[in-house]
Amino acid sequence: MNNESSVPFHRPSIGEEEIGEVVQTLTSGWLTTGPRTAKFEADFRKYLGVPHAMATNSCTAALHLALAGLNIGSGAEVITTPLTFCATVNVILHVGATPVLADVGADGNMDPQSVRQRLTERTRVILPVHLAGLPCDMVSLWSIARQHNLHVIEDCAHAAGAHYRGWPVGAGCPDTDDYSDACAFSFYATKNLTTGEGGMVTTHDGELADSMRILCLHGISKDAWNRYSDRGHWFYQVLAPGFKYNLSDIQSAIGIHQLRKLESFIETRRRYAQLYNTLLGDVEEVELPHDKPDCRHAWHLYTLRLNLDKLSIGRDEFIEVLRAKGIGTSVHFIPIPLHPFFAAYSQRAANRCPRAMAIYHRLISLPLYPAMTEEQVRQVADITKEIARRSRRTAMVAVRAAAAR
Numbered sequence: 001m002n003n004e005s006s007v008p009f010h011r012p013s014i015g016e017e018e019i020g021e022v023v024q025t026l027t028s029g030w031l032t033t034g035p036r037t038a039k040f041e042a043d044f045r046k047y048l049g050v051p052h053a054m055a056t057n058s059c060t061a062a063l064h065l066a067l068a069g070l071n072i073g074s075g076a077e078v079i080t081t082p083l084t085f086c087a088t089v090n091v092i093l094h095v096g097a098t099p100v101l102a103d104v105g106a107d108g109n110m111d112p113q114s115v116r117q118r119l120t121e122r123t124r125v126i127l128p129v130h131l132a133g134l135p136c137d138m139v140s141l142w143s144i145a146r147q148h149n150l151h152v153i154e155d156c157a158h159a160a161g162a163h164y165r166g167w168p169v170g171a172g173c174p175d176t177d178d179y180s181d182a183c184a185f186s187f188y189a190t191k192n193l194t195t196g197e198g199g200m201v202t203t204h205d206g207e208l209a210d211s212m213r214i215l216c217l218h219g220i221s222k223d224a225w226n227r228y229s230d231r232g233h234w235f236y237q238v239l240a241p242g243f244k245y246n247l248s249d250i251q252s253a254i255g256i257h258q259l260r261k262l263e264s265f266i267e268t269r270r271r272y273a274q275l276y277n278t279l280l281g282d283v284e285e286v287e288l289p290h291d292k293p294d295c296r297h298a299w300h301l302y303t304l305r306l307n308l309d310k311l312s313i314g315r316d317e318f319i320e321v322l323r324a325k326g327i328g329t330s331v332h333f334i335p336i337p338l339h340p341f342f343a344a345y346s347q348r349a350a351n352r353c354p355r356a357m358a359i360y361h362r363l364i365s366l367p368l369y370p371a372m373t374e375e376q377v378r379q380v381a382d383i384t385k386e387i388a389r390r391s392r393r394t395a396m397v398a399v400r401a402a403a404a405r
C-alpha cells in the first residue's frame with residue numbers, strides 16, 4: 001500500500017550539502033579513495049576522540065579486517081550474539097574461526113554471564129553488538145577479556161552517536177584506560193549516518209591500524225610505496241593477499257556532511273523515541289524498548305516487544321495489520337540459529353540461546369528516523385495502539401484457549 005498517509009520503515013536524510021559535495025567530487029577528477037576519504041577519516045577520529053579510523057566500503061569489511069588484522073583464524077573461537085545481522089557471524093567464518101553464540105540479557109544485548117559460560121581454551125575474541133544503538137555492558141566484557149587475555153571487537157553498526165559512561169561508543173573509556181581492540185561502524189543506507197554503502201574501523205592500536213590499512217587495499221604496503229616513490233608512481237609491493245575494502249571519495253563526500261549532522265539526527269531520534277514511549281506507555285499489550293541511565297542510546301531502532309500473552313494475534317499478524325494500514329516495520333533480528341546455514345551451529349549446546357529465541361517472537365521495530373515528521377510518529381503510535389486494543393486477549397478468550405488445550 002502506498003497512499004499519502006503511509007509511513008515507510010526508513011527514509012534517508014540527504015540534504016543539499018551532501019548533494020553539492022558529491023557533485024564537486026564528480027567534477028574534481030578524483031573519484032576513488034583520496035582527499036575526501038582522508039577528511040572523512042580525520043573528522044571521524046576527531047568526533048570519537050580516537051587515534052586511528054579507516055574508512056571501508058562496509059561494516060562487514062571493517063569487522064573482517066579487524067579479525068584478520070588480529071590474526072584470528074582456524075582453531076579460534078569468537079563469542080558473539082544471536083540477535084544480530086548475519087554479517088557479524090559470516091566474517092568469523094571468513095577468517096576460518098568458529099562462531100560461538102552467547103545468550104542475550106533482558107536488554108537484548110550480549111549477557112556477560114552467558115559469555116563466561118561459553119569460554120574455552122580456544123576463545124580468542126568477544127564480539128558484542130550494541131543492538132538498536134543501546135550500548136552493551138562493556139565494563140563486564142572488558143573485565144572478562146582482561147582476565148582471559150581475549151580481544152574485543154565491537155560491532156557498532158547501530159551505535160554511531162551512542163555514548164557509554166560519558167564517552168562516544170568506539171572511544172572506549174579513556175578515564176579507566178579501557179578500550180576494545182577495534183570498533184566497526186556501518187554507513188549502510190538505513191543506518192544513523194549513511195554513505196549509501198560504507199563503514200569505518202577504529203582502533204587505539206597503531207600496529208593493528210597499519211595491518212588493517214595494508215589488508216584493506218590488496219595487501220599493498222603504503223610504506224613500501226613511499227620508500228620507492230623515487231622510482232615513480234608506478235611502483236608498489238604486495239605484502240599479503242589483501243582485500244578490496246576501500247571507500248570511494250564519492251561516498252566519503254556524503255559521509256563528511258552526514259557526520260556533521262549526526263548530533264542533530266540523534267537528538268531527533270531521541271525526541272521521537274520519547275514521544276513513542278509517552279504515547280505507548282499505557283498500552284499493556286506492548287513492552288517499551290530498554291534504555292540505560294549510564295548511556296546515551298543512539299536510537300537506531302525503536303523496537304517494541306509484544307506481550308503475546310495479552311494479545312489474540314501473533315507478531316507476524318501484527319506486522320501484517322500495520323502493513324495493511326501503510327506502516328512499514330521490520331524485525332531485528334531473526335536469531336542466527338534460525339537461518340538454514342547456521343542451523344548446524346545451533347545444535348551445539350554452546351550455541352543454545354533460549355532467551356534470544358523467546359524474545360524473537362515478540363520483536364517489532366517501528367519506523368524511527370529524522371526524515372519522519374512528529375505527526376507521522378503520532379500516526380504510527382495511534383495505529384499501533386489501536387491494533388493492540390482491538391487484538392486484546394480478553395479473559396474469556398484466554399479461558400477458551402486454555403479449555404481447548
Ligand SMILES: *Cc1c(COP(=O)(O)O)cnc(C)c1O
Binds near residue numbers: 087
Ligand atoms: C547493518 C549491520 C551490519 C553490516 O553493515 P554493512 O555496512 O551493511 O556491512 C553488521 N552488523 C549489524 C548489527 C548491522 O545491523
